[in-house]
Amino acid sequence: MSVLIIAEQQQSCLDEATLSAVSAGLQLGEVDILVAGHNVAEIAIQAQQIDGVRKVLLADATVYAHALAETLAPLVVQLADSYSHIVAAATSFGKNLLPRVAALLDCAPVSDVTSIVDTQTFIHPIYAGNVLQTVRSQQSKQLLTIRTTAFALAELTGGQAVIEHIAPVAVPQLSRFIDLQLTESEHPELTTAKIVISGGRGLGSAENFAALLNPLADTLNAAIGASRAAVDADYAPNDYQVGQTGKIVAPDLYIAIGISGAIQHLAGMKDSKVIVAINKDADAPIFKVADYGLVADLHTAVPELIQQIKAI
Ligand code: FAD
Numbered sequence: 388m389s390v391l392i393i394a395e396q397q398q399s400c401l402d403e404a405t406l407s408a409v410s411a412g413l414q415l416g417e418v419d420i421l422v423a424g425h426n427v428a429e430i431a432i433q434a435q436q437i438d439g440v441r442k443v444l445l446a447d448a449t450v451y452a453h454a455l456a457e458t459l460a461p462l463v464v465q466l467a468d469s470y471s472h473i474v475a476a477a478t479s480f481g482k483n484l485l486p487r488v489a490a491l492l493d494c495a496p497v498s499d500v501t502s503i504v505d506t507q508t509f510i511h512p513i514y515a516g517n518v519l520q521t522v523r524s525q526q527s528k529q530l531l532t533i534r535t536t537a538f539a540l541a542e543l544t545g546g547q548a549v550i551e552h553i554a555p556v557a558v559p560q561l562s563r564f565i566d567l568q569l570t571e572s573e574h575p576e577l578t579t580a581k582i583v584i585s586g587g588r589g590l591g592s593a594e595n596f597a598a599l600l601n602p603l604a605d606t607l608n609a610a611i612g613a614s615r616a617a618v619d620a621d622y623a624p625n626d627y628q629v630g631q632t633g634k635i636v637a638p639d640l641y642i643a644i645g646i647s648g649a650i651q652h653l654a655g656m657k658d659s660k661v662i663v664a665i666n667k668d669a670d671a672p673i674f675k676v677a678d679y680g681l682v683a684d685l686h687t688a689v690p691e692l693i694q695q696i697k698a699i
Contacts, residue, residue, distance in 0.1 A: 388416025388506050391444075391466060393475040393484060394434055396424060396454070401433040403579050404476035406540035411533040413439045413541070414503045415472050420444065420548075423459055425452035431550050438542040441549075448555040453564040454480060460487040465556050467492055467528065471506070477532035477635075478578075489530045496530035497522050501537035515631040516654035535578065536637035536658055570626055572611075577627065580610030582640045585629055585656070586622065587614035589645020589666065589685055596622040599689045600644065606696045612636065612656075614646045630655035645685050648673025665689065 390412040395402040405420070412418040418439055422431045423446040431445040444466065450458050463484070467473060473488065475481030477499045489496040501519070502510040508523045509531060577583060584604050590596040596617065604611050613623035615630055629636055631651040641659035646652060648664070648671055656662070657676050664677035665688050674680040681688055 388471045389469065390415050390418045390472040390474055391463070391470040392418055392420045393459075393463065393473070393481065394420050394422045394430065395476060395478060395480045396422075396427065396430050399429065401430050402476075402478075403540060404478050404481075404535045405434070406437065406543075407535040407538040408474050408476045408481075408533055409437050409440060409541035410538040411500070411503060411531070412472070412474050415474075415506050415529075417441050419470075421446065421463065421466065423447075423451040423462060424454060425449050427451075433543075435548045435550060436543045436545050437548070438545040440541075440545055440547075443548050443550045444553050445550055446553050446555060450555050450558060453567065455562065455564060456484040456487045457562045458558045459484055460491055461556050461558055462553075463488045464491045466553075470528070472529045472531065474531045474533060476535050478535070481532045485530055485532050492528065492530070494526055494528055494530050495524070496532065497524060498532045500531050500533045512654075515651055516657065517650065534635060536635060570624060574604050575608065575610045577610040577612055577629070578634050578636055580636075581638050582607050582609035582642075583612050583629070583636050583638045583656070583659070584609045584642045584644065585612035585614065585627075585646060586617055586644050587646030587652075588616040588620060588622075589647075590617060590622055591645075593620075593622045595686075599685065603642075603689055603693050603696075606693055607640075609640075609642075610638075614649075614652050628655075643673050643677070644689060646673055647671050648676065665692075 392408045394405045419442040420434045421444045434443045499511045500509045513520045612629040613627040618628045631654040637658040642663045644665045662677045663679045664673040665681045669682045
């Protein structure tokens with residue numbers, strides 16, 4: 388079996404999600420990585436350091452500058468013949484690219500894989516994580532996106548991989564890049580943070596959300612997340628949303644503040660190692676998944692918690 392991993396990049400660095408994709412790939416066969424972009428030689432060198440990688444395919448051209456699915460898909464399709472599996476992380480990037488590649492190859496992709504049974508059999512959650520489905524694919528080529536929190540990060544202790552330059556392929560001129568707007572945050576990135584503090588509708592306002600959660604996140608060097616109700620009420624930006632239709636996180640510590648614990652929210656955080664909930668309603672469903680629960684008014688509990696942590 389030979390596996391092509393599509394590398395993902397963030398601000399001129401290899402994204403950690405790629406390391407999880409490599410871990411998954413190594414369970415399937417020999418792993419090559421595609422690094423496509425503009426001025427990405429440095430990223431190819433980072434990819435070369437990943438333990439177990441056989442070859443880094445480097446497609447360095449202006450056409451790949453903005454990692455657009457429309458331009459990358461024909462490149463992946465051209466390489467596809469040599470691989471039994473094509474794997475990307477189930478991030479916005481992977482979820483955008485892989486279905487396009489799958490359509491061009493006339494394959495059915497398996498999305499959000501959390502476990503690999505064998506080279507044709509994969510487990511992934513459906514119905515907001517309420518059911519784990521085992522899929523056996525009879526296709527000659529498997530296209531997978533993998534849930535990054537389900538696979539360990541591959542080690543960066545390699546350095547044996549060969550870097551092979553590949554030429555860009557012709558792309559249809561149907562779309563063009565206009566602008567990229569990134570949210571700037573002083574806090575760690577939500578999907579990779581070790582600690583996540585999430586706020587819900589119980590915060591009551593955008594002012595409370597910022598005034599209570601920012602100092603707590605600063606104290607713990609945590610990322611900030613939110614429930615959909617908090618996002619819909621404009622307490623927090625869209626990209627803070629955790630859950631079925633938001634981001635999937637599995638940090639060491641997840642603190643849910645003023646969040647009821649709807650099934651769609653749990654779908655995004657229930658794999659967190661330790662879950663703490665602060666809610667004034669003792670019957671809130673969040674307490675069913677919480678390792679530690681505090682039945683209290685968040686307006687008094689959160690400042691007290693910050694004070695106690697600072698005193699340690
Ligand atoms: P609520 O359910 O209103 O809970 C607020 C909580 O705050 C309550 O438990 C209350 O007791 C507590 N509270 C209030 N005041 C205080 C106080 N002073 N001190 C302490 N506690 C207090 N939701 C998501 O989060 N993520 C998703 O990705 C998502 N996707 C969805 C997809 C679909 C198709 C659908 C239908 C829904 C989705 N939802 C999602 C919405 C979800 O069903 C819930 O509506 C939402 O999660 C509720 O958010 P919440 O817990 O902040 O609000």
